Amino acid sequence: MTILEARAVVAGSRTRRFLALAVICLAELLVVLDNTIVNVALPSIGVELRTSVSGLQWVVDAYTLTFAGLLLAFGNLGDRYGRRRVMVIGLIGVAVMSIAGANAESLGQVIAARAAMGVFAAAVFPATLALVINIFTDVRERALAIAAWTAMAGFAIAIGPMAGGWLLEHFSWHSAFWINVPIAVVAAIATLMLVPESRASVIGRMDLLGIAASITGITVLVWAIIEAPHHGWTSAVTVGAVALSIAVLTGFVFWELRTDHPVLDLRLFRNRRFSLPALAIAIGYFSMFGFLFLITQYFQGVREYTPFEFGVASLPFAVSVAVGAPIATLLAQRVGTTPVIVFGLLLTGVGLYLGGQVAVDSSYLTDVLPSMVSMALGLAIVQGPATESIMASLPLDEAGAGSAVNDTTREIGGTLGVAVLGSIVASYYATTMSPLLDRIPAALMNDDEKGFADATVLSVLEIRKREIPPFLEQQRENLILTMKTTVLQGSHTASLVAAGAVVVCAVVVAIFMPWVPARTDSVMLAWRKKTEPETADEN
Structure with missing residues (x-):
């Protein structure tokens, strides 16, 4: 079925279009929710499979690595062979690999299943947005559909801890994999x-060299980001991996500009309505994933919430994303994309700054909640209009590749957020706590417990469970208070770094992105006719 035939099928039924949107959002929910639920299950996996912290990190990172590395390739394959077909294959693959993960008996089997799940998830995610663009051709309906797609992504990330917490309270860690199967089959x-x-x-001809270069370059870059906190940001391994990824991606750019049938038309980046919103999304996800990392430490380590209590406390974040995305997308249709994105970035910066001011005894209602709501609303305001601007800048033939660019920027931005902000917090925390823990008597903590306490503030829950002599009780309380205070001081620095990043991005967007609302239909028509670069720049 051609694009025109597909559009004709849905053109006569508004209800059918939005039913299709609901199904697409369900597929998107599966991909995004899966990773957050598994995060909550990591402690249980570690206890049963007797693995180290680094092993548990690879349960998450194996998925991230394959997912980010293959997004662009699968986006192109969807454009070529059919987006629905590729998405269905991806959904079936996620279900099969989830069954494999649920039945895994060793850490290696879990990691292998997670890596395979990332491969199939990469087939699903670009197809979702590309299908939305092709189904909704009316400008206003398309904006609503993109807003729903955007809200679902943020909503899934936010409700993941609560869903995972509920599952772990009632079932084993295997349920974090089993839950995917019925969702994937129904979708x-x-x-x-x-x-x-x-x-x-x-x-055109399959760009095998471009696909291979994109997979290699992005995968090596993401691996370097993931492993940098372990090897060191200036280590030979990290620097060498980054240099290799830059070399491969440079070669990719060189090849894509010269081949007749590129896997990604790099001329799109000359259009500021494509490239600058992509930057805004990358920085937005940098801040959001970093924020979620910090808030997990806060709720479970400082406030000592259970995973389910953490999920309930973070619900306002999910609600704010769900409410903010559609409103912002429709507002951008009236006042223009640029002012909305700039405002959203600045609001995100305010939320990050407020989050950095939270102390051990801060009130949830007056201190924590405003930070979460501001952060979530800012992110939602950025995501919807930025995504709509990216996809409106594309011809329908390149919707899959454009969607993959949109998704890849999110994934790399989020990975960097966790790596950079997490490294800041971990470095500050370990530097401060290591000398203190060395002086703690063995009656209070053994060497293994000290190592755990030196790695993360989440060890507070385990420290409280241990039975100790009554005369050591006050020393334990002082240690716990010091741990909480130290991690919040590190979070303050990380929050300022993230806030600075979004403010700088807001300034760049405000200066270089056009403020006049785009004539969307004209832009899309121009790209279909393969306009000259000067015309693209003008818009």
């Missing part, structure tokens, strides 16, 4: 029934 069947197929109308 696959509903996709075949309700979502029309679409693909590029003109298919």
Whole structure:
């Protein structure tokens, strides 16, 4: 089925279009929710499989590595062979690999299953947004659909801890994998029934070299980011990996500009309505993933919440994303994308700054909640209009590749957020706590417990559980208070770094991105006709 035929199928039924959107959002929910639920299950996995902290990190990172590295390749394959087809294959693959993960008996098997899940998730995610763009051709409806797609991503990230906490309270860690199976099966069947197929109308030669270079360059870069806190940001391993990724990606750019049928049309980045919103999304996810990392430390380590209590406390974040995204996208249709993105970035910066001021005895309602709501609203305000601007700048034939660029910037931005902000907090915390822990008597903590306490403030819960002589009780309370205060001081520095990043991004967008609302139909028509670069720059 061609693009025009797919559009004709859905053009006569508004209800059918939005049913298709609901199915697409379900597929998106599966991909995003999976990673957050597994994060909550990590302690249980570690206890049962007797693994180290670094091993548990790879349960998460194996998924991130394959997912980020293959987004661009699968986006192109969806354009070529059919986005619905690629998405259904991805959904079935996620279900099968989730069954494998649920039945795993060793850490290596869990990591292998997670890596394979990342491969199939990369097939699902770019297809979701590309299908939305092809189904909703009316400007206003498309804006609403993108807002719903954006809100679902943020909502899934925010409710993951609560869903994971509930599962772990009632079932074993295997449930974090089993939950994917029915969702994936339902989404696959509903996709075949309700979502029309679409693909590029003109298919050129397969750019195998470009696909290979994009996979290699992005995968090595993400691996370097993931491993940098372990090896050191200036170590030979990290510097060498980054240099290799830069060399490969430079070669990728060189090749893509010269081949007749590129996997990604790099001329798109000359259009400021494409490149600058992509930057805003990357920085937005840098701050959001970093924020979620810090807030997890705060709720579970400082406030000593259970995973389920943490999920409930973070619900305002999810609600704010769900409310802010559609409002911002519609507002951008009236006043223009640039002022909305700039405002959203600045609001995100305010939330990060407020979060950095939180102390051990801060009130949830007056101190923590305003930070979460400001952060979530700011992110939602950025995501919807930025995504709509990116996709409106593309011809329908390149919707999959453009969606993959949009998704890859999110993933790399989020990975950097956790790596950079987490490294700041971990470095400050370890530097301060190590000398103090060395002086703690063995009656209060053994060497293994000291190592755990030196690694993370989440060890507070385990420290409280240990039975100790009554005369050591006050010393334990003093230690716990010091641990909490120290991690919050590190979080303050990390929050300022994140806030500075979003403010700088806001300034860049404000200066270089056009403030006049785009004539969306004209822009898309111009790209379909392969306009000259000067025209693209002008818009």
